[in-house]
Amino acid sequence: MNKKIYILFIMLLFCADIKAQQENGTYTFLNTTNYARVAALGGLMLPIYDSDIQLATFNPSLINPEMNNSMSLSYVDYFSDINFATIQYGRSFEKIGSFVGTVQYHNYGDFFYSDETGFQDDSQFDVSDYVINLGWGRRLNEQISIGANIKFAGIQYETNSTFAIAVDVAATYKTKSEWNISLAARNIGAELYNNYQGFRNKLPFKMQLGASKKLEHLPFTFIVVYDNLQKWNLGYDDPLDLEGNYDPMTGQMQEKSKLDKLAKNLFCHFVFAGELNLGKNLSLRLGYNYGLRQNMKTPTKKGAVGLSYGVAVKVYKFNISYSRSEMHLHDSPNFITITTNFDSFKKH
Numbered sequence: 001m002n003k004k005i006y007i008l009f010i011m012l013l014f015c016a017d018i019k020a021q022q023e024n025g026t027y028t029f030l031n032t033t034n035y036a037r038v039a040a041l042g043g044l045m046l047p048i049y050d051s052d053i054q055l056a057t058f059n060p061s062l063i064n065p066e067m068n069n070s071m072s073l074s075y076v077d078y079f080s081d082i083n084f085a086t087i088q089y090g091r092s093f094e095k096i097g098s099f100v101g102t103v104q105y106h107n108y109g110d111f112f113y114s115d116e117t118g119f120q121d122d123s124q125f126d127v128s129d130y131v132i133n134l135g136w137g138r139r140l141n142e143q144i145s146i147g148a149n150i151k152f153a154g155i156q157y158e159t160n161s162t163f164a165i166a167v168d169v170a171a172t173y174k175t176k177s178e179w180n181i182s183l184a185a186r187n188i189g190a191e192l193y194n195n196y197q198g199f200r201n202k203l204p205f206k207m208q209l210g211a212s213k214k215l216e217h218l219p220f221t222f223i224v225v226y227d228n229l230q231k232w233n234l235g236y237d238d239p240l241d242l243e244g245n246y247d248p249m250t251g252q253m254q255e256k257s258k259l260d261k262l263a264k265n266l267f268c269h270f271v272f273a274g275e276l277n278l279g280k281n282l283s284l285r286l287g288y289n290y291g292l293r294q295n296m297k298t299p300t301k302k303g304a305v306g307l308s309y310g311v312a313v314k315v316y317k318f319n320i321s322y323s324r325s326e327m328h329l330h331d332s333p334n335f336i337t338i339t340t341n342f343d344s345f346k347k348h
Helices: 002-016 036-040 258-267 290-296
Strands: 070-077 083-093 097-114 120-139 144-157 160-174 179-194 206-214 220-227 270-277 282-289 307-315 318-325 334-341
Touching (some): 036 307, 036 318, 036 334, 258 290, 270 290
Antiparallel strands (some): 070 083, 097 120, 120 144, 144 160, 179 206, 206 220, 220 270, 282 307, 318 334
């Protein structure tokens, strides 16, 4: 048993030593949140060990027998006419572990053909992404669980198409004081095919570390996630100087202090979230993604950018989750997920 655990963490450390791959835009949808609960709690991998199948895709080490015969349907009303749809199903086998199959489809709407002058002849083409994911999880003992995903991702932009294969590996450790700590390495893989001449796209590899704790005297779960373990510096140079760092009198940029840069960069890695259970049939959720806020805010009006929130209610045999993520001042995506377990319909 200890040998298996040792091998697993060696694999995770090896993944961390891979040359950091910058997201070039093509496969960034592999990190897009499609699930209402995940979106409400910050949009990243969550270290919450329960029966909710929504958590399986981002953290396969959470896949467990309680997800057997569970199914979820998710829909995201994204910006403009962009929308996402996802279906999941879980099945457990006594000797080999538990599995969750997931199919995600991202539809970016219809686009009109036009020539270099802007003339349109009313003909249209579609743009879409999709992911087919098979996740496996197994509990090694009362404290440690492991898991992995293998996923096939495809893109179809008019006549341009690409295909890639990737894996995720993850482990979750439950401490004696009831903390759940998860470590995940995501999107380890390569592009298999594209019809662009002489160009290969990289996958958005990233590592995440998260912890959660359910309080003893309050039905509240606190969550903190450290994103992008493989890359320290998340800053970038803004050519538009939206924050007004350029001094017109001296013609020089006003450099921020090293301490200010250090603090800002550090907190850009963190997401903080919490979930309050009000009885068995109602949950309230809240998350704060500082890095998202720094990337998407405007200097004149910051608003609630970076916040996410949601609610979950149980109606009969169905759990209905709804959330919104404040990604921008002018619009916020809506997430809805419905989950159920078919075993709950069986008469005992």
